[in-house]
Amino acid sequence: MKRLLLTSLLTISLASGLSGCGYNTLQAQDETVKASWSEVLNQYQRRADLIPNLVQVVQGYAGHEKDVLLGVTEARAKVGGIQMTPELAKDPEALKKFQEAQEGMTSALSRLMVISENYPALKANENFRDLSSQLEGTENRISVARNRYIQDVKVYNVTVRSFPNNLTAKMFGMEIKPNFTVENEKAISTVPKVDFGKK
Secondary structure, three states, rough: OHHHHHHHHHHHHHHHHHHHHHHHHHHHHHHHHHHHHHHHHHHHHHOOOOOOHHHHHHHHHHHHOHHHHHHHHHHHHHHOOOOOOHHHHHHHHHHHHHHHHHHHHHHHHHHHHHHHOHHHHHHHOOHHHHHHHHHHHHHHHHHHHHHHHHHHHHHHHHHHHHOHHHHHHHHOOOOOOOOOOOOHHHHOOOOOOOOOOOO
């Protein structure tokens, strides 16, 4: 009986001590980062789902632009070849490959939108306008989701690195998380031209 009481008191003391050292905060922030990552994946998946329909509409009007259409299809295949899982965000190399594939997709879509300028009938097509609008909205949602994820990772990483939380984090194997980066700083200042034909 004394042993059970002693074990219970020790467990309560340990739990109280851990909550005072940031354990609960670390857990809450880790879950926030996971939820933010899920939203990033959700928005990228939405974009990937729109692409076949967009390519099909463009193909009907600009079928001889095979290089551009092939580029979009190949970029989508690269994105589809990466397993989009929560574990992806834990591995800096996998996150980098994911980010590169998504940037390739963005570039290919930009080229696809630019060719629409040469085809007034395509720009006037209701399906194209609808898909273009959905794609534009998705790109905005991707930007918002990525920004939230970046901010949530920042908050988590500061907590993991701050004393005394860092002791608790080390005890439970909680490490800093990799974040989105920009490999090519020139890419920041050179925005790809995307024209959805709006006047």
